[in-house]
Amino acid sequence: MKLFGAILVGLALSGCVASTTTAPVARPAMVPIPTGTAGLGGVIGATAAHLTGLFGAPVADVREGTARKLQFNNATCVLDAYLYPNGKSEPVVTYLDARQTDGSPIDRASCVGALQVGRRK
Template identity: 70%
Template sequence: MKRAGLAILPALLLAACGGGGGVAPRPAREIPVPIPGGVAGLDRVLGQTGGALIGMFGQPVADVREGSARKLQFGNATCVLDAYLYPKGRGEPVVTYLDARQTDGSPIDRASCVGALSVARNGVR
């Protein structure tokens, strides 16, 4: 008897979920479109000099220097990328860290932002 009751339970639960009509469907969420880049996209940026970044993304929207450190900020309608450059030894500062966000401040994958900036600048797909 217990077993028969357990077999019927899933059917009853499914029936309870059916067509009440009083519940409005959830609005569809906007699905983010993947942008070329992946993790490999970071390889193109990490370790690069400021000149190389400007060659990739164009003129930065901000260029901040503090001592021997430098932050270059690049942006477009999709995202904002902050590249932090620090010297290694006596050499020219290179990118050691990246931070990215959407233009409204929401998080975005760093590699996706690199890809979006590349597409906007170079038409690369």
């Protein structure tokens, strides 16, 4: 009788457990982001004046100590160029970060090209 009661209680409690299954979330295809500097030769190592000549006036110019970040954008992407002193010379671009205007990843060289397209005459 005790065994029958234990089984009955176990069956009753198993009905209380909610079974939830969620459908897998579809993710958008990843955009590859190269880690090299291919296609960035005119930007890596450039001065702020050179960047302004390539892309126009930056939308943001942030300075912190000897470091400087210039931000350029258009309808396609946002490019952050980080400039650091190179010895005693003028600061130059040592790192670039790029993203689409909605925050999605984009290839840095593609963003550089997209920013230059509007500037070509």
